[in-house]
Amino acid sequence: MQLPKINIPKKYLKIGVWVLGVFLLLFISVGVYAYSKREALLKKMMAKAIAKADKDYGLKIKIGSAGFTGLSAVNMKDISVVPKDRDTLSTINDITVAVKLFPLLFGDVKLSEINLDQGKLNIVLRDSTTNIDFILKRKKKDSTTAKSKVNLGDLASDLLNEVFYKIPDDMEIKNFVVRLNDNDTASLKFKTSATIDNGKLVSTIVVNDTTATWHVNGKLNPGKKRLNVMFFADGQKFQLPKYLEQKLHTKLSFDTASTEMKDADYSGDDYKISGSWAIKNLTINQKRISSADIVVPDAKIDADVLIGENFISLDSTSTVFLKNASVHPYLKYTLSPNKIYEMKINAEEQDAQAIFDAFPVGLFESLEGIKVQGKLKYNLNFYLDTSIPDSVKFESTLTPTNFKIVKWGKNDLQKINSDFVYTPYEYGKPMRDITIGPSNPNFTRLEDISSNFKNAILTSEDPSFYRHKGFVEESIRKSIAVNFKEKRFKRGGSTISMQLVKNVFLSRQKTLARKAEEILIVWLIENNRLISKQRMLEVYFNIIEMGQNVYGIGEASRHYFGKSPSELTVGEGIFLANIVPKPKAAMYKFMSDGSLKPYLYPWFNFIGNTMARRGLTPADTSGYGFYNVRLREGLRQYLLPDSVVIDTTKIEAEEEDMMPPGGMQDKSKNLFDRLFGGSKKDTVTKAPTKTTDTVKTKKQLRQERREQRRKEKENGG
Structure with a gap:
């Protein structure tokens, strides 16, 4: 198909060229003027930022020298950040930051380059205070002065944009050390070097000088809000340092872990983030979960996260994979006007043995090694509106099809049929x-x-x-x-x-x-x-x-x-x-x-x-x-x-605490x-x-109980 030819009179073409030329001349003139004044503008902006940091956060920021090294790059040397009445938070020997000019015209600050040589971030804990508690104070102040309702979807979009805007196209970080000092009794140190070259991330993190060497490598595409990175360690599992294990009361390690963000954009009125997370040979030991190590050989989740005006949810299109079994979870937390918790789990009918094989190793000791036949399907529906808790919904159904136990695991579940x-x-x-x-x-x-x-x-x-088959849903509800x-x-x-x-x-x-x-x-x-x-x-x-x-x-x-x-x-x-x-x-x-x-x-x-x-x-x-x-x-x-009047409620509670x-x-x-x-x-x-009262101390009650047990033992009762 041939487009029709459009004839434009020459005089209109001449007018257009003159207008474009004038605008171009004005733009160049403004640019030249700004370029000639940029050093002064830089000093003015730095002074304003330093004053604001002091006023709002109580931070004393010092910069030895600063100046432009190119059209849009700023180099700063000998930087220090010290919170008021606290230990020094950060020092940087030399850093160069460059921004993209075109987004700057629309008010967006997007980084194009970062080069950092020799820097430190020191987090110091002193009893009940730290040198980063200024952040918490600021948040508290902001929360009490907030005047307008925040749309969570818009907030998520803004935060994610800020994160991606700060990821440069090119980056080189040398010897940046993060150190945590816990009351001079324990410490944690990470020494980091990293590069980004045309979106390719390569990093090395040395833990406590010689304990381990971690890597976070992958591809970054900030413009399209995409990333794909992998976490692993040299010659060993990626493992939490001893300090974090003690603080969290948890041991955790894995071979590799990866995360991929595929898309982040509005879907109607909600903000939608699509991605996946995977992990290989995860080992976790947490006493509230299990007394033994739990091993997850292979796990992955393909997730769609929706963030609306007043809620955040994991959409039912998400899928969790454990070996050859899969399940579709739905989680939703609504903040206002009432807090509402929703959870649905849908495991479509699938091979029963695949489900049992998918259980993490060490999770179910008695069932380890069990062999079954047939298929299983599971559905869970839970809904709780905190303003009307009596209306809570709870439905849980595990449906078998031709299900049969072929071989027992460690325990014979029929052993109590005989002596x-x-x-x-x-x-x-x-x-x-x-x-x-x-x-x-x-x-x-x-x-x-x-x-x-x-x-x-x-x-x-x-x-x-x-009448029941082991459970009473209404009672649980x-x-x-x-x-x-x-x-x-x-x-x-x-x-x-x-x-x-x-x-x-x-x-x-x-x-x-x-x-x-x-x-x-x-x-x-x-x-x-x-x-x-x-x-x-x-x-x-x-x-x-x-x-x-x-x-x-x-x-x-x-x-x-x-x-x-x-x-x-x-x-x-x-x-x-x-x-x-x-x-x-x-x-x-x-x-x-x-x-x-x-x-x-x-x-x-x-x-x-x-x-x-x-x-x-x-x-x-x-x-x-x-x-x-x-x-x-x-x-x-x-x-x-x-x-002697005894408060049996307190006795029972104390006895149970001792059990x-x-x-x-x-x-x-x-x-x-x-x-x-x-x-x-x-x-x-x-x-x-029960109506009870008490006049005795817990110590007296314990003594009396010990004496009673002694007498019972002597009596043979």
């Missing part, structure tokens, strides 16, 4: 071996246990035990709401199945890994019907802690009442159910004559009425056997006088209780509050 040896732990140490079987005279079969005790325990601990409102561990969502698995199959370490393994093992047992409900309940009743060195219903019924489990009355059953959450406080619930203290009466009515409504016991207006409960006579000599990781009763009940809290293991409504 086995159980070892309880107290204060981190094994107490004694207990045979769960007929060879133990205290072992009691389920049919030989009084229904009064069974019904009381199921009512208080796990009312839907025979309510626990999250209650714990969030209370801002503390108050209610749990653990079932009897979870308590049993925790104590029989898992280590005594209170970690997130152990909790996750507990949840998975419960699912395997319940959904594959590896153990019957009756056997699970029987084992639970025979290992449950019910006092100081008292385990199982056989020992407990004889210890407190001198009778067999089949002879327990309603009141005795309700009492034993009451001590399960805090078994070490059991003896403090009795008066000196062996009767129960009055504050327990409302709880007896609460559990008793609940049982009566469910047809588990006849209605009773006299406290469901409360007045008939009597401690056996041989133990009454160890009870405190009635004149080791993995004591029979674990305060935390599920993964969400780890995050939001949880103290009671039940899934039923909260019992009436």
Whole structure:
């Protein structure tokens, strides 16, 4: 296609040339004038910047000399930065900075070149002060004087632009040292040399002179907001220095880690950042996660991050890859007008063995080496609006298709179907071996246990035990709401199945890994019907802690009442159910004559009425056997006088604080209780509050407990 020819009269062409020439002449004239005055302008701008730094931040900045070395390059020598009443923060011997002229016309300062020779950055910690706390003071001042609402998307765009604008096309840094001094008792040193040549980054970071040599290499394209860099170390793993390990209480190392930013721009009204992060042979040791090293051989995430006016989210288009398994996460945090937390996880149906193989090495000790067949699919939906926590949503579903366990891992999950040896732990140490079987005279079969005790325990601990498959979503949901409102561990969502698995199959370490393994093992047992409900309940009743060195219903019924489990009355059953959450406080619930203290009466009515409504016991207006409960006579000599008033709530709390990781009763009940809290293991409504008082110190109570244990031991109780 041929474009039509446009004829422009010559006089208009002449006018256009004259106008363009005038503008060009004016531009050159202004440029020449600015060039002739640039040294004076530089000094004026430097003086203004130094004064502002002193006024706003309390920084004393000195520059030995400064001047232009080219059209747009400024060279400065002998620079020092000293915060007021603090140690010197930074010194630079020689630095040259050049900016791009064209963006400067539009007010954007983009660097084209940086050359730095010999510089230091010293971070000094002195007790509660540092020489960088001026930054925090400035932020606090800014936050209190902010007048307009900040759009998070616009803020992210501005910050990212500032970062990329400061990445030069060419750079050479020689011997720049970053040193941290922690109260003259510990230090950390990084000596850095780096170059950028036409977007190619090559750097060397020497850690503590000889400890390690790190590299951060890759390609940078600031103009298009793209980068692709890799982190690795010479001849060894990239590992946190000892100082950081001690401060973070975490050991972390990896072979290589890489990050790629593919795009950053507006998507509608939201700001979208697309990229990926990958890591090889990550090893992490953090006591809250796991007591052993956790190794992730190969992990990657392709992520789309959306930042809106009042939220930040990881979009559901993101994918996490662990070996041959994949999952799509969705995370969103809304700041205003109410804080809202959202999380969705979608793992599409995939090979079950690939999922088990994807678990990091060392994460699930009992399941290590397990072989399975079939497919699995997982979905999680969590939503919490902090202004209405009772409306919290929690849905978790693991769906199997032709799933089958072919080979056990380290633990046979069906071992409790026959006789086995159980070892309880107290204060981190094994107490004694207990045979769960007929060879133990205290072992009691389920049919030989009084229904009064069974019904009381199921009512208080796990009312839907025979109906659920290991978990009660509604209980977990309510626990999250209650714990969030209370801002503390108050209610749990653990079932009897979870308590049993925790104590029989898992280590005594209170970690997130152990909790996750507990949840998975419960699912395997319940959904594959590896153990019957009756056997699970029987084992639970025979290992449950019910006092100081008292385990199982056989020992407990004889210890407190001198009778067999089949002879327990309603009141005795309700009492034993009451001590399960805090078994070490059991003896403090009795008066000196062996009767129960009055504050327990409302709880007896609460559990008793609940049982009566469910047809588990006849209605009773006299406290469901409360007045008939009597401690056996041989133990009454160890009870405190009635004149001594004890705050059992504080006793129980102190006892629990003293308990080791993995004591029979674990305060935390599920993964969400780890995050939001949880103290009671039940899934039923909260019992009436106990009314208590105290007149004794904690030291006196500890002495009395030690004396009571000594007497019990002498008595053989």
